Amino acid sequence: MKWNIKLMTIMMIMSTVMVMSSSNWMSMWIGMEINMISFVPIMKMNNKESSSSTMIYFMAQSMGSSLFLYSLLSMWFQSPSNHSSSMMIMMMASMMIKLGLPPMHMWMIIVMSKLPWTTCFMLMTWQKIAPLTVTSKLTALTNEMYMTALVTSIIGALGGINQTSIRKIMAYSSISHMGWMLTLTSNNKWIIYLTLYSLMTATLCLMMNYENAYYLNQLHLTSKINKMALTINMLSMGGMPPMIGFLPKWMAIQTMINNNMTLIASLMIMTSLMTLMFYLNMITPMMSMSSQTNKLLMNKQKNYSWMITMSMMTPLALTLNVLI
Helix, strand or coil: CHHHHHHHHHHHHHHHHHHHHCCCHHHHHHHHHHHHHHHHHHHHHHCCCCCHHHHHHHHHHHHHHHHHHHHHHHHHCCCHHHCCHHHHHHHHHHHHHHHCCCCCCHHHHHHHCCCCHHHHHHHHCHHHHHHHHHHHCCHHHHHHHHHHHHHHHHHHHHHCCCCCEHHHHHHHHHHHHHHHHHCCCCCCCHHHHHHHHHHHHHHHHHHHHHHCCCEHHHCCCCCHHHHHHHHHHHHHHCCCCCCCCHHHHHHHHHHHHHCCCHHHHHHHHHHHHHHHHHHHHCCHHHHCCCHHHHHHHHHHCCCCHHHHHHHHHHHHHHHHHHHC
16 A cells, blocks of 8 residues: 555656646646546545545546647647637636636535545645646736636635635635736746745644644644744735745735736735635634643643744745845
8 A cells, every 4th residue: 555655656746747847738638647647546545534535536637637638639620820719718727627726616625625634735735736837838818817816816715714624724725825826827936936835835734634633623732832833824824924925925916016917916915815814713713722721731732843943934045045
């Protein structure tokens, strides 16, 4: 079983590299198919609840791949001068399905709510690389990309409010961040955004996995340092300066302003403030714990002070790098 997981993980990594290094659409499609086929067994091995989430993921990815292949074949049977924008929009729609973007996002919420934290992390980060690489090639759809980014950030912000499942909150958070990444596909800075987002998501998923917490009422952080670590991580996910999460959103805002998309940038900043509501909702339950409960759980608590150092020092290093 361990060997199978290692083999599938290697295939998943190699297929993503294949998509990123490809120069034609067909090899990208083949790479995405290998990526999907290698990730499905990983979901099945790590998911002990049921196979429904695996089937939903497979159907959603298959639908996106079929639509992408159909648009690709339609373009091949036409001359280069007759490549209509509708075919390009169809290719973009297929990537929206694979990324779990609105209005085809509900599969992402359902699948995320039934997966363990390790698989959730892979779904929110690594599995986004291949579709975003293909999306970045659709440079002719700049206006459509910005409108999709705005709608995605709004749906992601509104959907996470009043959620009690941490995995669903993280799913809507991923959708919201995908909207910001779409604004950076024109200059390929989405790679920097995804890297920093993966770092923030890794720290949070690691903490939730250690605590075995899947719902807000299961968060029992008692140490003040651990509470501070989670608070800083949540503020960083929301893009509050000077946390690490502010830097990628700053890059996205600059890109939108340079492309005369000031209105969309302003609206997306407002949606980013809305996401802070459900990030801070994750902190509220543990802040309201009684002192007696804190004493009972103190001895079992792990120390997450390393998260504070990473969240605070990384933006300083990146800022110095930009200035130099």
